[in-house]
Amino acid sequence: MLSRTARALLADAPAIAGVHFRAEACSYHPDLCPDGYLNLGTAENRLVWELLAERLAGRPPLAERHSRYAPLHGTEELRHRVSGLLSRLTGQPLDAEQLVVVSGASAALDAVASALCDPGDAIVVPAPYYGPFDSDLAGRSGAELLPARTDTGTGLPEAVDRALERARRTGATVRAVALTSPCNPTGEVYPAETLEELLAVAAAHRVEVIADEVYAGTVFGRTAFASLAGRPGVHQVWGFAKDFGLPGLKVATVHTTDPELASAVRAFAHFAPVATDTQAMLSWLLSDVLWTDAFLAENRRRLAASYSAAAGLLDAHGIPYAPAGAGLSIWADLEPWLPTGDWGGERVLWQRLFERARISLTPGEVFHAARPGRFRLCHSLDPAVVKEALTRLAEHLGEPHRL
């Protein structure tokens, strides 16, 4: 008999991981495997590997000191390097002593949520939202996520305010608002004023803000990125997965100016440490500030080109989408092609695209979209793969069913 937490985690296991590995096990190649899967379902940044490979070839070997015990909340060196990087990315001077390193963004989100919430407490989450928030923020903490709908014409601060009001009326103990900024899945970059209003709403309701800024370095659109890091009551999560295209390394950070919360996150970090070896590699990677900033600029340039190419193909095929200013994906609107207008219809279309067209996309239901029919398409891949995928997608969709 498993614990309640274990049963809840298993009942709520994210479905996308399984599909990812199935698609990757048999992936498309124009000559070798033309019938393979085109995986646009995983937000991996595959546009910058050759830049990293070149730089990492000079990585120092494992040193004896890296074989030994180190502080479990991150080495001083890596925290120092990341605080420098994040200070440049966010425009806020962030103190290395306020940073905690943990093994991946899931662990980071869990640490913050578990430090803030007792089982039954609530976290308001603007929706649509990154689906794995369900397990990352709630799976171990026992918190309940309360969606604040922003995809029905309501602005972010108003939606959050309404959700907090509603929660207050129902007697829920809300501890925080959690959001991805820039937004995953839509790629929206929130204007500074919007975020200021959000902070005011959170302060008025006396709730903390969990700002998942793992896409901080991917902003390529006209709206400038405004970070929430360093503000009172804000706990920022960042990592190497998106901005550096290194999701396999499972390295993320939590920044907070709240010393009590920092202590608690350090205590949770004890259960999710990063290998000193990996920390040494990343410290070394970031030690060349000029290289790092040039890399991030080139990454943004490639993401912008990749986004434009994908958006152009969608335009050419008459497939609507939400304009994005950041991230690795496009939030496309396939509602006109749903066989039925309900969530079942979305699942049927997703399944057909996967099985027949051999394209892996992520359906909007995973992101708690307001209406069926939205799909997240990741474009930060070989442009030929994206082109083949979107061509197949258009062929498969054909004429809209329900226009």
Add this chain to the structure above:
Amino acid sequence: MLSRTARALLADAPAIAGVHFRAEACSYHPDLCPDGYLNLGTAENRLVWELLAERLAGRPPLAERHSRYAPLHGTEELRHRVSGLLSRLTGQPLDAEQLVVVSGASAALDAVASALCDPGDAIVVPAPYYGPFDSDLAGRSGAELLPARTDTGTGLPEAVDRALERARRTGATVRAVALTSPCNPTGEVYPAETLEELLAVAAAHRVEVIADEVYAGTVFGRTAFASLAGRPGVHQVWGFAKDFGLPGLKVATVHTTDPELASAVRAFAHFAPVATDTQAMLSWLLSDVLWTDAFLAENRRRLAASYSAAAGLLDAHGIPYAPAGAGLSIWADLEPWLPTGDWGGERVLWQRLFERARISLTPGEVFHAARPGRFRLCHSLDPAVVKEALTRLAEHLGEPHRL
């Protein structure tokens, strides 16, 4: 305001980590820093680094596939390599599909305990026991640890049986017995018959067994190591910290034949993944089976020599200790030198040894010893450091106070 779990974790933070870093920041060197600390308080195996450095120099560079997402419970390759290694170490054929890789033994213990226990459930732990069990097994799960005294003349199975009986009478819901085997801190290797009896006791009381076998490869004494891995109801924890002297890498595994528990541990592993890069390095390290087995044999030989030298010094100075057959440490009896016979006296002696003699040892109170006066001395260091430390110890102790 922090969550209950966060407050409990902070209240129960292990003290030894702070002392470790203080001692390491100013460590003894015969010429450069003769007044530095001699750190015999940390169970680090520093006897084998040059063997590892030589082999790891040939480590392949980071490959693109290692930069990407991988299964969060461990790559197939590392699980395959570790299952081969553990099958040889334990004499039991262990299936790679039944292994879960997580970032360190603390995460492994937490995953098993949190999968089994709801808050308020109990785990019986033979005492003296590895002090961080308090946070690793109970900190996040909310379980209560019930010590079963084995250092007052009662054998292991009887002590556990009594503790389980007592728990039953008080209405506690005991979910498991957890032990380190070989024992940390005593270095005792439990005979196969003893462990069989323990399994029978656990089965009779219908509780699971959490077998922390991180010292499996350190057995150098006459009693052969008998692993509990692969037995029904046993959940084995292992890692690279002790047997390979690589505590900085934070790589541990859970093995269980129980598919339901394995699923749950995989779900918890989501929050404590290991970098694919580190997994690739360790897979490569283990890929040469002849090298690995020769390394482990040499490690055992060096540990035996290190133990004999340290035990010889204690004998020469008339300091009693429990004979060890495994591990990195000696469980010494400084009770005759306590200024007072209570736990306060132990703390005073510990403090004096640290501040005046500049020797870091770990006091028995940390391990929930039955009586004050036991200290764990780690000997798996430069023999000159161990000799200097034990000479200083004897000088500082002088004549017994209370004989």
